[in-house]
Amino acid sequence: MSTAKPIYICDQCNEINIKWSGKCESCGSWNSLSLQENNIAQLSKNKNFKNSNPITLHKLNDTEKKISRLKTKNNEFDRVIGGGFVGGSALLVGGDPGIGKSTLLLQISAQCSSNDLRVLYVSGEEGIDQIRLRGSRLNIQNSSMDLVTSTSIFDIIKILSTQPKPDLVIIDSIQTMRDENIDSSPGTVSQVRSSTQTLINFAKANMITLILVGHVTKEGTIAGPRVIEHMVDCVLYFEGEKNHPYRILRSVKNRFGPTDEIGVFEMTSLGLQTVENPSSLFINKEDIDLSGTSFFAGIEGTRPLLTQIQSLVVKSSLGTPRRAVVGVDSGRLSLIIAVLEARCNISFSSHDIYINVAGGLKVTEPAADLAIAAALLSSFYDIALDSNKVYFGEISLSGSLRPANRSNIRLKEAIKLGFKKADTSNNNDTTKEFNDKMEIYILKSITELNKRIKEEK
Ligand code: TYD
Ligand code: MG
Numbered sequence: 001m002s003t004a005k006p007i008y009i010c011d012q013c014n015e016i017n018i019k020w021s022g023k024c025e026s027c028g029s030w031n032s033l034s035l036q037e038n039n040i041a042q043l044s045k046n047k048n049f050k051n052s053n054p055i056t057l058h059k060l061n062d063t064e065k066k067i068s069r070l071k072t073k074n075n076e077f078d079r080v081i082g083g084g085f086v087g088g089s090a091l092l093v094g095g096d097p098g099i100g101k102s103t104l105l106l107q108i109s110a111q112c113s114s115n116d117l118r119v120l121y122v123s124g125e126e127g128i129d130q131i132r133l134r135g136s137r138l139n140i141q142n143s144s145m146d147l148v149t150s151t152s153i154f155d156i157i158k159i160l161s162t163q164p165k166p167d168l169v170i171i172d173s174i175q176t177m178r179d180e181n182i183d184s185s186p187g188t189v190s191q192v193r194s195s196t197q198t199l200i201n202f203a204k205a206n207m208i209t210l211i212l213v214g215h216v217t218k219e220g221t222i223a224g225p226r227v228i229e230h231m232v233d234c235v236l237y238f239e240g241e242k243n244h245p246y247r248i249l250r251s252v253k254n255r256f257g258p259t260d261e262i263g264v265f266e267m268t269s270l271g272l273q274t275v276e277n278p279s280s281l282f283i284n285k286e287d288i289d290l291s292g293t294s295f296f297a298g299i300e301g302t303r304p305l306l307t308q309i310q311s312l313v314v315k316s317s318l319g320t321p322r323r324a325v326v327g328v329d330s331g332r333l334s335l336i337i338a339v340l341e342a343r344c345n346i347s348f349s350s351h352d353i354y355i356n357v358a359g360g361l362k363v364t365e366p367a368a369d370l371a372i373a374a375a376l377l378s379s380f381y382d383i384a385l386d387s388n389k390v391y392f393g394e395i396s397l398s399g400s401l402r403p404a405n406r407s408n409i410r411l412k413e414a415i416k417l418g419f420k421k422a423d424t425s426n427n428n429d430t431t432k433e434f435n436d437k438m439e440i441y442i443l444k445s446i447t448e449l450n451k452r453i454k455e456e457k
Helices: 047-051 073-080 101-113 128-137 153-162 189-205 283-291 331-345 366-382 409-415 428-434 446-455
Strands: 008-010 034-035 089-096 118-122 146-149 168-174 209-215 234-241 246-254 262-268 271-276 295-301 303-315 323-326 350-355 391-392 421-424 441-442
Touching: 008 246, 034 189, 034 246, 034 409, 047 128, 073 246, 073 271, 073 441, 089 101, 089 168, 101 118, 101 128, 101 168, 101 209, 101 441, 118 153, 128 146, 153 168, 209 428, 234 331, 295 366, 303 409, 323 331, 331 350, 331 366, 331 446, 350 366, 366 421, 391 409, 409 428, 421 428, 428 441
Parallel strands: 089 209, 089 234, 118 146, 118 168, 168 209, 295 391, 323 350, 391 421, 421 441
Antiparallel strands: 008 034, 234 246, 246 262, 262 271, 295 303, 303 350
């Protein structure tokens, strides 16, 4: 049986219609549509079909054309994007206003231009003098990169096609750009989408690497509603707490490299400095004599990162107790609370719960479950946890525990930072090589964690 849908072809102009109507939409003639089989013989009469270009087939195993990568010389940035820019790719750097996107990209631009790459920095937000002032603050005033202030994408494309072709173009920010063919004002969904598409098409055709800066809206998505995330090859988020000096560049999408890789930077009076070994930055062992704090041996991308989870569980005076979380997914916290209530016979229903990850970090790994549960139980019972212990492991709804991946990297880093004990859900096979350096306890269930914490009193 044929599965092809019927089509209607106008016998005057050969236009294809998928529905019958009395009048042909294309040439306006009446009663000219007739039902046809949807096959090539019929299609070939259509003018659009005749004008379409033949498509070239490529072999997947054709290795003639290798991807070339442009290194920025900024180790953290290069690692996050998978080892340098891919020529002709488009990247989006998103983040809260004031977090340091312009600072980062101006520094990257200067590093690239000192690396003999032609860089054009387009600002739609700041004047040339302001950028120069920032440049001298960052000690890159002698950089040979080109600057331009413009908010019109046609003007930008005109510059790009008349000047010697740059290797890298920064657009700061995409929300200030305007495509004159679209009526709406800059920053609206249609403007952002159209400006992005036009710029990407031009950049790809000319092998120019394009970095778009995007401000995050209050809902936490890049305005407008993530419309440009799917158009670009790589999406990076620049995150951090404004009151903390540390900033994290996180890759959430990368067509040419791994995702969930992070780069750590410190905002100083001389701009952003890379932090090559960040795992000890986010922990403070002095806090741990008090209840409610636990250490999580985490992994971000390819690197271990130790984090400090803080929790406060207090009697609530509200009808619906508060659940306030910073740095942890609130859905994940609800799940852990529900499992603790169901399996350990504890009730949090009359308690407010606050969770915070120290240093403005965001923890997204499920392996953090054990550390979060330990911090909650510690605060609930008011029992301080051992300051030399790290936790990692995933909690399942049944209350049993699942192993975390790459436990050897986690344990190695914990040992390096002076931790002496680990409570984990990983089995003995994956941890035994560390048995002589560390006291490793294999937890089987959440009830066992509860019992162990109560015993610490
Ligand atoms: P900026 O790069 O303008 O943020 P964004 O482009 O994401 O909006 O960063 C502005 C903040 O960075 C500002 O609050 C001051 C701070 N800053 C420093 O602390 N040191 C520096 O050297 C620079 C240039 C900025
Ligand atoms: Mg800016």
